[in-house]
Amino acid sequence: MGKRSHHAEPTELRPQKKSKADKHSKDKKSTDGKGDDDSNKSAYTQAAALSALPQSQIDQFLQDNIIKVTDTSADALSLRPILSFDYLPIGDDNLYSPLKSFPAPTSIQAVTWPLLFSGRDVVGIAETGSGKTLAFGLPCLKKIIESKKTRKPYHPSAVIISPTRELAMQIYDQFMKFADVSNVGVTCIFGGVGKDEQRTALRTAGIVVATPGRLKDLQNDGSVNLSKVKYLVLDEADRMLDKGFEQDIKDIIEPMPVSRRQTVMFTATWPKSVRDLAAGFMSSPVTVTIGGDPSADPRANTRIKQVVEVLDGRDKENRLIQLLSRSQRGSSNPEKVLVFCLYKKEAMRVERLIKTKGFRVAGIHGDLNQSDRFRNLESFKTGAATVLVATDVAARGLDIPAVKLVINVTFPLTVEDYVHRIGRTGRAGADGHAITFFTEQDKALSGGLVNVLKAANQDVPEDLMKFGTTVKKKQHDAYGAFFKDVDTDKKATKITFDD
Incomplete structure (x- = not known):
């Protein structure tokens, strides 16, 4: 081979x-x-x-x-x-x-x-x-x-x-x-x-x-x-x-x-x-x-219980440790948890934090070389590490057996990426659980997230609704918004200047 x-x-x-x-x-x-x-x-x-x-x-x-x-x-x-x-x-x-x-x-x-x-x-x-x-x-x-x-x-x-x-x-x-x-x-x-x-x-x-x-x-x-x-x-x-x-x-x-x-x-x-x-x-x-008529709208697996926690960005790391303690402590066979961050520097910082708290953790992100990524991923698959910290490089396609919980420390750039992140749990007919931290910085994506939650019959927190339910235009990570809606029939405003 x-x-x-x-x-x-x-x-x-x-x-x-x-x-x-x-x-x-x-x-x-x-x-x-x-x-x-x-x-x-x-x-x-x-x-x-x-x-x-x-x-x-x-x-x-x-x-x-x-x-x-x-x-x-x-x-x-x-x-x-x-x-x-x-x-x-x-x-x-x-x-x-x-x-x-x-x-x-x-x-x-x-x-x-x-x-x-x-x-x-x-x-x-x-x-x-x-x-x-x-x-x-x-x-x-x-x-x-x-x-x-x-x-x-x-x-x-x-x-x-x-x-x-x-x-x-x-x-x-x-x-x-x-x-x-x-x-x-x-x-x-x-x-x-x-x-x-x-x-x-x-x-x-x-x-x-x-x-x-x-x-x-x-x-x-x-x-x-x-x-x-x-x-x-x-x-x-x-x-x-x-x-x-x-x-x-x-x-x-x-x-x-x-x-x-x-x-x-x-x-x-x-x-x-x-x-x-x-x-x-x-x-x-x-x-x-x-699972329904094909469309460009992302659809989440209905077997995944989605929980969105609206909080201050400064509280995310403390809340993460609380959730990991609840998931990992007091069990001879702790469940596998996949923790998502948006950027590799953030992922490295979060991985170090989790390690200092005594959890068995590994990471995969863009700064790691090929052999390190394979080794860390295999460590998580075999259970040698029970927490894996990843950027969106792991959101698509990876079939990691028995991931019980996905935690989104930072919301991704698109709602589509959110759907693929949480899709790492609840695979092959099993039930899954995803917890997502959402801050005011993410409010532009609140409308799309609300739609995903509603489509999967999940609870929508009131704190999320306050950011609005309007779905923004799809963003490209290199080129920004694909287009901007403008009223082409509206006449231009004439600007005059005082002499």
Whole structure:
């Protein structure tokens, strides 16, 4: 396996060199054609036991989970969700064996699996912690295992693109649980370390999990050839757009064959930018929405109890220690607590404070090198540290088991980031708890926060309402407000000056 690495910034486009893969064969978008299927459609036969279920049971499942399937054809609507692992299509028993640790498919898995097994392009819109990795991962592995074509060196069959190194690691770890029993080579590619080991891993990898910048880098210097990719996943698509990766993604996808490629996109929100991205890369996709109609508005997991405490900024650290004492003291097995700060200097200060109070604490933020971040994260996952202090680098995608409590010491820059922060708890069907400190400095975001609380049927404190319920225009961390509302019909005021 390739050595895990790091990516922080999009790389510059460099002149295309001759691919190492081209040294083995002159591949020009699969012109040899041998063994290639000109369609991304796959054979999928619905289990007889699933077909025999009463329609009322299927309808109840869709209603209970607020599931909407949108398709231009009737094909998707005729495919029943896979409500039990027993209904999975016939395949390699070794591939399905790791599923024994789960009670049943999640909503997003149940609905998207038959579509993906059938070879359809799919857009999945669901809350964080809903099991999206396995939703796109299992069909990917099955497709590669059953492929009869011999794969050429440096020509992966599947590519999964994610916005951050942490999420890429998480996806890689999930795939490895299945790859070990299915003999499929998987490697994880992201920036921050040397490329030599990654180039070696790319020679034999059938599945590449990568961040956009490093993958584009290796593509540009000829270390990987993507012209044989048959399964493409864009995970956390909205986040990749926020981070400015749209052009990188376009450059990466350009050599991939359109007619034989199955494309999957998963996202937590569905703004116009993500819709445009889907329209450019996908062929008649089926849209699956879990938890309500897709929109740009952030939605919080309803299983998370959200508590907002309005206080003076000078009281935050004392209140934090009170909450940690209540959570950590007097128990031989204290619960895991994730503490969010806005800036890395603040995170370092809060981590030192918590350590002086005797708690087992670790931290992840931008000032730490790659190995320190991995070590601290692993310490929290294993329980060696029961408190993890993080900046928003940990808010998206990280699946840390059994986080019981999230504490937001400083409110994030956007309400969307708030939703993703608290989504680190209440994962995989469990209940969660989030406590957020809110000060007068955060009042511009009070309206959006109130909407999130109301949508999730949470209590809205009166002290929060006093800041107002108006939703401000979305802010970009580099460019500020996207636009300003003005009355274009209003006449300008004439200004006169005394002589």
